[in-house]
Amino acid sequence: MQYKKWVLLIVSLLTASIFCHSALAMYPWHPILVMTTGAAFNNDSDSKNFPAHDNIFSFYDYKGHANHGQFIGGIFVGTEFLIQPEYLSLQTGFSYYQPTPLTLAGDVTQGVDVASENTYSYQYSIQSQQVLIESKLLYNVQRYHPYFTAAFGAAFNKSYDYKVDIDPPFTTFSNQFKNNTVTSLMYRIGLGIDIDITKQARLGLGYRYANLGKTETGTGVIDTVSTNDRLSQSRLYTNEILAQYTIIIL
Amino acid sequence: MRYTKKVIFIGLIKSFMFSNAVLALPFNIVPNGTLPTTVPIGGTVSATYTITNTTKLNPPYNLIKWLPLNTAVNPSITTCTPTNAFVLNHGASCTLGLTISGPINRDDPNSHQHLFVCMSDQATCAGPTPENSLNVIQGSPAFYVAAGAFGENTNQPGIARSTDGKTWTTETLSPPNFLYGSFQGVSCLNQLCVVGGLYSNFGSLNDNQPGIAVSRNAGVTWSQQAFTNLPTSPVSMDSGQLNGNDCTSQGCVLVGYFSSNTTFKNYAAIFTSTDETNWSYQALSLPVNVDDVVLNGINCDTGICVAVGNFLDHSSGIQHPGVAISPDRTNWTQIQLTLPSGYSEDASLNGVSCIQNSCVAAGNFTQDSTFNNFPGIVINTDNSQTTWAELVLSTLPEPPGITLVQGTLNGISCTTTACLAVGSYSDTFNNFYPAIAMSMDSQHIVWSQTALTELPSFSGIPMISGGFTGVTCAGTFCVAVGAYEDASFKQYLGVAYSMNNGNSWTQQVLSTAPLDNDELLGVS
Numbered sequence: 001m002q003y004k005k006w007v008l009l010i011v012s013l014l015t016a017s018i019f020c021h022s023a024l025a026m027y028p029w030h031p032i033l034v035m036t037t038g039a040a041f042n043n044d045s046d047s048k049n050f051p052a053h054d055n056i057f058s059f060y061d062y063k064g065h066a067n068h069g070q071f072i073g074g075i076f077v078g079t080e081f082l083i084q085p086e087y088l089s090l091q092t093g094f095s096y097y098q099p100t101p102l103t104l105a106g107d108v109t110q111g112v113d114v115a116s117e118n119t120y121s122y123q124y125s126i127q128s129q130q131v132l133i134e135s136k137l138l139y140n141v142q143r144y145h146p147y148f149t150a151a152f153g154a155a156f157n158k159s160y161d162y163k164v165d166i167d168p169p170f171t172t173f174s175n176q177f178k179n180n181t182v183t184s185l186m187y188r189i190g191l192g193i194d195i196d197i198t199k200q201a202r203l204g205l206g207y208r209y210a211n212l213g214k215t216e217t218g219t220g221v222i223d224t225v226s227t228n229d230r231l232s233q234s235r236l237y238t239n240e241i242l243a244q245y246t247i248i249i250l
Numbered sequence: 251m252r253y254t255k256k257v258i259f260i261g262l263i264k265s266f267m268f269s270n271a272v273l274a275l276p277f278n279i280v281p282n283g284t285l286p287t288t289v290p291i292g293g294t295v296s297a298t299y300t301i302t303n304t305t306k307l308n309p310p311y312n313l314i315k316w317l318p319l320n321t322a323v324n325p326s327i328t329t330c331t332p333t334n335a336f337v338l339n340h341g342a343s344c345t346l347g348l349t350i351s352g353p354i355n356r357d358d359p360n361s362h363q364h365l366f367v368c369m370s371d372q373a374t375c376a377g378p379t380p381e382n383s384l385n386v387i388q389g390s391p392a393f394y395v396a397a398g399a400f401g402e403n404t405n406q407p408g409i410a411r412s413t414d415g416k417t418w419t420t421e422t423l424s425p426p427n428f429l430y431g432s433f434q435g436v437s438c439l440n441q442l443c444v445v446g447g448l449y450s451n452f453g454s455l456n457d458n459q460p461g462i463a464v465s466r467n468a469g470v471t472w473s474q475q476a477f478t479n480l481p482t483s484p485v486s487m488d489s490g491q492l493n494g495n496d497c498t499s500q501g502c503v504l505v506g507y508f509s510s511n512t513t514f515k516n517y518a519a520i521f522t523s524t525d526e527t528n529w530s531y532q533a534l535s536l537p538v539n540v541d542d543v544v545l546n547g548i549n550c551d552t553g554i555c556v557a558v559g560n561f562l563d564h565s566s567g568i569q570h571p572g573v574a575i576s577p578d579r580t581n582w583t584q585i586q587l588t589l590p591s592g593y594s595e596d597a598s599l600n601g602v603s604c605i606q607n608s609c610v611a612a613g614n615f616t617q618d619s620t621f622n623n624f625p626g627i628v629i630n631t632d633n634s635q636t637t638w639a640e641l642v643l644s645t646l647p648e649p650p651g652i653t654l655v656q657g658t659l660n661g662i663s664c665t666t667t668a669c670l671a672v673g674s675y676s677d678t679f680n681n682f683y684p685a686i687a688m689s690m691d692s693q694h695i696v697w698s699q700t701a702l703t704e705l706p707s708f709s710g711i712p713m714i715s716g717g718f719t720g721v722t723c724a725g726t727f728c729v730a731v732g733a734y735e736d737a738s739f740k741q742y743l744g745v746a747y748s749m750n751n752g753n754s755w756t757q758q759v760l761s762t763a764p765l766d767n768d769e770l771l772g773v774s
Binding site: 055056057058111112113115116117118168169170171172173222223224225227 | 273274275276304305306307309315356357361364366368369371372373374375376377378379380383
């Protein structure tokens with residue numbers, strides 16, 4: 001299934017790219033390079049309850065904390081077409097974004113029953129790498145270019161380095177989740193404004209909303225006992241404030 | 251909502267009942283009485299815990315899943331039995347008795363070296379809190395055993411025993427079906443002590459037969475075994491003796507050499523046992539371009555056994571230092587080492603000590619220009635013990651009024667903080683003095699040397715000569731053994747101890763009357 005999803009994604013990206021470029025070939029165009037940096041904010045929290053069962057007598061109840069901030073950087077390589085000279089431009093191309101690792105933290109309450117339960121803090125990291133086909137529609141008013149942008153592609157979301165703080169140490173065991181990478185379809189939409197600083201360079205500021213798709217840790221191990229438990233988020237969302245520097249190759 | 255009013259109420263009750271944060275775990279594990287904090291080397295101490303099932307669950311069974319390092323269940327006081335499947339219903343308690351034979355670090359990062367009690371799912375587990383966990387350091391040994399030969403003309407195997415390294419008792423053993431005997435390599439582990447040496451009927455080298463003595467009560471009583479059925483491979487062996495010995499939790503390994511009257515050569519002898527009753531032994535084939543191999547010392551503390559000795563180079567006829575290495579105690583690799591520049595005459599390695607993947611061997615090198623012996627140190631520079639660096643301690647101490655011209659090191663003991671080698675120096679009048687060489691740097695490149703020129707007396711008889719043959723250190727307390735000689739060339743047992751890592755020594759002469767020419771050749 002994973003393989004088929006990938007083939008579909010790549011074919012879609014290539015088809016869309018070729019179609020855009022073919023359709024717009026009649027318009028004046030310039031190659032462009034856009035470098036992006038900014039802050040991404042995540043308000044997601046993971047909650048999961050693994051009840052006790054015949055093989056594991058303890059329950060494990062995970063409650064994640066919300067509000068995380070990250071830096072994000074990216075690069076876009078593509079073409080800008082003047083589809084309505086003086087008014088409208090369209091940028092289309094490929095982009096790559098990588099935020100700094102997102103640290104998800106929370107508390108796990110575990111025990112056989114209320115009398116034996118304890119709460120420990122846990123944390124793990126998520127590293128998302130994003131490959132997208134991206135378009136930006138700009139409205140040109142003298143040196144100002146307000147725009148709307150949309151992108152879709154693939155996010156490689158790696159969950160790793162799970163740690164649980166057993167405090168006091170060595171008083172019990174808890175799930176230790178393995179590293180895992182999930183490949184998800186993702187999209188990013190946003191708006192902003194670019195401003196000419198020279199004929200060949202623009203500075204911009206924008207907002208993006210990104211849905212990075214699913215994240216999931218590997219399965220857990222409680223000391224020497226393997227479990228099928230995983231911490232996951234069906235959708236990882238970020239709100240991003242981005243600064244962009246666009247180079248237009250005339 | 252998961253947290254019901256009942257849960258909140260119980261939480262509040264917990265908060266009010268206990269001023270400190272209460273740790274709720276499936277098992278409550280508390281010590282009965284005060285936990286031990288030190289364990290003597292070679293000795294054991296006890297600890298007892300009460301384990302209570304704090305849950306409302308009656309698991310099919312429970313188990314002691316993990317124990318701290320150097321800890322074993324004491325079945326005589328344990329009621330949580332069998333420890334791998336004991337029943338403990340909710341609210342019930344049982345007793346776990348532990349016997350501790352070595353150091354325990356309660357901060358050990360390996361969770362499998364901590365006490366954990368688990369339910370039958372093996373995942374619902376609890377350990378004692380840090381303040382209730384064992385944290386034991388190793389103290390001084392519970393006893394010391396030294397071995398040697400008592401009586402010059404009527405050599406008999408002899409044992410010296412001490413419980414504190416300061417006061418000693420001696421015992422002469424009767425060789426089993428032999429007239430003579432001599433013990434050399436000593437190694438003790440817990441209450442077990444193993445000594446290697448030789449037995450003989452005629453007192454000549456080609457008559458020696460390897461011998462082993464075993465004590466299972468810290469050197470109080472001994473059983474001896476002579477080995478007369480010697481290997482026939484790689485050639486038929488006719489005699490032999492054991493010089494070095496090391497016992498670890500994997501068993502004992504003794505090394506020495508076999509001699510063949512057919513080839514007139516010596517071959518490395520390896521004796522191994524895991525029960526100290528049944529011994530396997532073999533003679534190693536001579537390495538290429540080596541005519542003769544004698545092994546003098548061994549250490550297996552790093553998991554790899556490293557034996558050291560002398561290898562006679564075929565081309566030059568010069569005796570080189572050599573090592574024999576085995577990862578499994580069965581298959582051995584023998585390596586003849588080169589000689590340092592300026593010291594290309596006969597050399598010897600007499601003892602080795604390993605700690606934390608680093609081995610340091612002690613012996614001597616002979617200077618080309620003077621043919622004098624100088625203390626030598628050989629240090630492994632890789633974790634597989636195949637690469638070695640050599641160091642000649644060519645600057646001998648200069649005690650007032652005495653000119654030392656030669657020196658050799660016979661034994662070495664390394665701890666995590668220092669390596670201490672002992673041996674003897676000799677002056678221009680061929681008087682011998684105990685030699686101390688100490689290194690405290692992590693690479694063991696910097697050595698300081700001391701000659702003990704102020705020798706003890708025995709019943710008013712001053713000793714004029716002496717030397718050490720073996721040393722053992724635990725922490726900063728070291729015990730060295732050897733021999734002293736008076737003006738009439740009568741030889742006495744010598745023992746010495748240092749309480750400050752070898753910086754200063756208290757020496758004494760032991761009487762073994764009626765035998766009068768005695769020496770101690772090893773200590774553990």
